[in-house]
Amino acid sequence: MEYNPPNTRERIVARRQRMRRNSTEPVVPGWRWRLREGLRSGRIVSGIVFVISCFALFYVLFSSRFRVQTVEVVGAEFLSPERIVAAVPLRGLPIWLVDEEQAVAPLLTSPFVEEARLTLSLPDRARIVIVERQPAIYWRTGGVDYLVDRQGYVIEAAATPPAEDELVIVDSSNLPVEPGMRLDTDALTLARELAFVLPNQIGLHPAQIGWDFGLGVFVRTAQDQMIVFGRSERLERKLTILAYLLADGTPFTYLDLRPVNPFYQYRPDGSS
DSSP, rough: OOOOOOOOHHHHHHHHHHHHHHHHHHHOOOOOHHHHHHHHHHHHHHHHHHHHHHHHHHHHHHOGGGGGOEEEEEEEESSSSSHHHHSSOOTTTTTTOOOHHHGGGGGGGGGGEEEEEEEEEETTTTEEEEEEEOEEEEETTEEEEEOOOOSBBBEESSSSOOOSSSEEEEETOOOOOTTTOOOOOHHHHHHHHHHHHHIIIIIIOOEEEEEEEETEEEEEESOOEEEEEEETTTHHHHHHHHHHHHHHOOSEEEEEEEESSSSEEOTTTTOO
């Protein structure tokens, strides 16, 4: 029987090599350890909160619950609420994505609208508040009377003739106007002032208050006198001079109060 001596040294070396290989291989933790570590560090909770937040944000942004369904119009008199709603198409839009200023911008292009505001209310309501231009003066040019508001904006051609107590400014230049155009605000202010001051403080009742491109504001009396005021500067001085001439009984058919030294003419035949 043949005896094979054990190769003890080689076996020891092989065992050490196996142990060295096993010690360099990474240790993979189990799922229980990972779960405990995730809960302890808060990563799992943060992930759950993030996912829920994403779903909630998606719901809020795109759910029909938060789309504009009801549009209320406040302040409309000349314009119908239906026309306003049609001009501002809000229904069906996500309420979060509506730009309030940009939404009402089309309304401000209308000659009837002076101011427009939009307010949104959760979850699905919109409220449009408008301030319409209120007629304050009639502007007559080319035989047509136009409604003008206090800021000087032309609203539209008047459907009915003005009443006797309404202020009518006659444009002797007959310049064309159209809705939305802004007229000379100084002329309008001066005309309103004269319509009140002349009869109440001086005792002069104008037969006509007019405006001319070259002259500015003027007044015609029942005695066919023409009094030119021009613009509103030095108005008190102009009124003082006019009051003096009237009180003195100075005859005139044409009085120009625009120069620093006003002048007048008297031509009974009406020629200038």
